[in-house]
Amino acid sequence: MxxxxxxxTTKPFPEVVDSFVKVSSEFFGNPSSIHRLGVEAESLLAQARKQIGELLQVNPREVYFTSGGTESNNLAIKGTALMYRNRGKHIITSAVEHASVREAFQQLKELGFRITVVPVDTEGRVSISDIEDAICHDTILVSIMHVNNEVGTIQPIKEIGNMLKGYSKILFHVDYVQGVGKVALDIQRYHIDLCSISAHKFHGLKGTGVLVVREGVQISPLFSGGNQEWKLRSGTENVAGAVSMAKALRLTLQSYKTxxxxxxxxxxxxxxxxxxxxxxxxxxxxxxxxxxxxxxxxxxxxxxxxxxxxxxxxxxxxxxxxxxxxxxxxxxxxxxxxxxxxxxxxxxxxxxxxxxxxxxxxxxxxxxxxxxxxxxxxxx
Incomplete structure (x- = not known):
């Protein structure tokens, strides 16, 4: 075959599956528990967060664990809209986004947000001037994917980020799900506020992902509960998933180099x-x-x-x-x-x-x- x-989806690396099984079997404590098993699990989670932060070249405090790309995209988009709806109700995206971005925008439209969908050229690329022309006084979010999941077009994320730097009230979200490990993206230098990745696209396991939230940026949580992930993403953390995702990312970025x-x-x-x-x-x-x-x-x-x-x-x-x-x-x-x-x-x-x-x-x-x-x- x-x-x-x-x-x-990619086939998980054997080492990734092994690490998931090992952590699930031996370090199964709830990271919120105060006994030894909980402390061990919490320590592994912190270690995974630190490794992912280093690999993505962001502060570990900016790494929030999610269940994958769809949740990360929804949390970034709806979390921004809910947090800043009093500041403005206008949001911008492109005509070639993944369904999890498109549908999230559609849902917000039904809740009274105004949406501008920027067109693309025959190669599937957005124009920076089209995005800037769409900005108005109450724009709060621009969401553009890094690599198109169907045709592979790379969007001019660096240039969009530089342009948006001039608009302090607009958050910039990038769906990096298809690009991670294949096309480099400097999250900090490109002025990206929110960035989504999903482990099963780089030989990790399904059901694990990350939303990078730039320090100082606040968005509303979508889940209410036990206040895990610094209150942004409640729910008992998937420690084995996080550990195995860190391993998958490290191995994939090694392959990227070689x-x-x-x-x-x-x-x-x-x-x-x-x-x-x-x-x-x-x-x-x-x-x-x-x-x-x-x-x-x-x-x-x-x-x-x-x-x-x-x-x-x-x-x-x-x-x-x-x-x-x-x-x-x-x-x-x-x-x-x-x-x-x-x-x-x-x-x-x-x-x-x-x-x-x-x-x-x-x-x-x-x-x-x-x-x-x-x-x-x-x-x-």
């Missing part, structure tokens, strides 16, 4: 070979893209039909993002990039990890070619 669906050229080479090979095949349209931009995502359409076939046909030959890919692929919805990202509905319906996403090889890429291309030929014969 060739697994090219790493943007949906294997970035390898993953980029595999992506370049795939883009070049796919471009040479007939009736294939590439949607991933040729410049300013993350090194692990390849999005293309095979004209004449629905994406899901092609995905299942490839799976039968041992190649695992997906259509749109995993969160919406079961709904058979056409990719809102591709439509926002001005791709026709017909071509967007045929879209396929391949996404790599540092474990993938050129040999796998070569096999994948021939599987795609054979499958397209066979399906065409069946249809004629």
């Amino acid at each position: 060739i697994y090219f669906d790493n943007s949906a 294997k970035l050229s390898q993953i980029s080479e595999v992506q370049s090979y795939l883009l070049k070979e796919l471009q040479a095949l007939e009736d294939i349209v590439i949607h991933t931009p040729s410049k300013g893209q993350a090194p692990h995502i390849i999005n293309f359409s095979v004209k004449g076939f629905r994406g899901e039909v092609f995905v299942h046909a490839l799976e039968e030959k041992g190649l695992i890919v997906s259509t749109t993002s995993a969160c919406s692929s079961k709904k058979k919805a056409i990719s809102h990202t591709l439509l926002a990039m001005n791709v026709s509905k017909e071509v967007a319906e045929s879209a396929i996403r391949m996404s790599l990890s540092y474990e993938n090889t050129l040999e796998e890429a070569s096999k994948a291309v021939s599987i795609i070619q054979t499958t397209a030929t066979e399906l065409r014969e069946v249809m004629h």
Whole structure:
């Protein structure tokens, strides 16, 4: 089997699973308890927080543990809106965000907030001037993703952060879920106030994530309860999840240092070979893209039909993002990039990890070619 669906989820590293099992079995105390088992668990949690802070180059006090990207995004967006609703009710996002950002904005719209959705160009990139033009006296939040989860476009986060520096009343949230471990992001230097990550995108376990909240920034909690995570995220902490996430992040960032050229080479090979095949349209931009995502359409076939046909030959890919692929919805990202509905319906996403090889890429291309030929014969 060739697994090219790493943007949906990655296979956890064995060391990550081992650390989760060890902490769950031996250090199972509640970190809020005052006895020895509780103190041990609390100490492991603090250690994981410190490691993640160092790896992301932020203060450990800015690291808040959550259940993953969706919760981090919702906490950042709704937490900001609730906290500053008396200051203003205008919020800005882009046309190509992940469902957990899009739907959170939609919910706030129903609660009376005004939303501006900034368009993107044909490569899926926002324009900084469009964001600045959308700002008005009561804007309180701008939320823009770092790497698009469907086509791999990198947004100009540094430039947006620099521009927003001039607006002291606006918080800047970045969904860093697809970028972490693949494309560097300097959270502090880019003036990012809130930043979301999710462990299962970098060989950690599902159900663990982080929201980085810049020191001095206050947002409203969404959960009421025992005041864990400095009152921002109540609920007994997932100590084993936090420890294993710190390990996954460390191992992934090591791979980033040693294997970035390898993953980029595999992506370049795939883009070049796919471009040479007939009736294939590439949607991933040729410049300013993350090194692990390849999005293309095979004209004449629905994406899901092609995905299942490839799976039968041992190649695992997906259509749109995993969160919406079961709904058979056409990719809102591709439509926002001005791709026709017909071509967007045929879209396929391949996404790599540092474990993938050129040999796998070569096999994948021939599987795609054979499958397209066979399906065409069946249809004629």
